[in-house]
Amino acid sequence: MEFIWKPDLGAEKSKKPSVSTVKFNDGYEARIPNSINPSLRVWNCTFTNNLQTANEIDEFLNKANGTTAFDWIDPQGKKGKFVCREWKMNQIKFGVFQITAVLEEVYE
Template sequence: MSGEIMETFNWDVAPNMSVKANPRVKTIKFVDGYEQRIKDGINNDLRTYNVTLTVARDDGLVIDAFLTRQGGVHAFKWREPKTNKLITVKCPSWSTNVKHTAMSITATFEEVVA
């Protein structure tokens, strides 16, 4: 997004989000059965968040438009509720469930180094 201002996702997610950690590790195995493990890169422990929002239908349409505008490609800022840290994420997939007056959105946020 060179030169562009990164947008911020400002909606509150449900408190029951799940967080997946999958640190990248390089392993060297020796013939005697020993192995040496080291971190693979500087940012080897980026998280994946599965979030849900239940909002009024009109707000849901705005959130869906926000995610559509990012297109799974553009990173955006998001305040991670557990740590209250502003992190950079992308959203490669999401689904919506439209009800009469409400909308439920389930999304995957992947932490990135933009």
């Protein structure tokens, strides 16, 4: 499955590396990654489209159901596997709908 839609300008990428930290009394700290891919991309995106396109996006995300990973090329041009566990759709004016979605990178 490939997510083909491009987000609106202003998509936001965040990363929070997954690490384990051990702190000692003297201020010393040791850190190790929790996995071989500890820093995954998370994109907060908005898609503003007509009803037909918004319904296509909504249907795609419903079909993936937050469990099936899909291919997506992010706004920086980097391809990866992503899941979308959360999205919402709002009507912003007559015939124009906005979907906000959180696309999370995964490795399979």
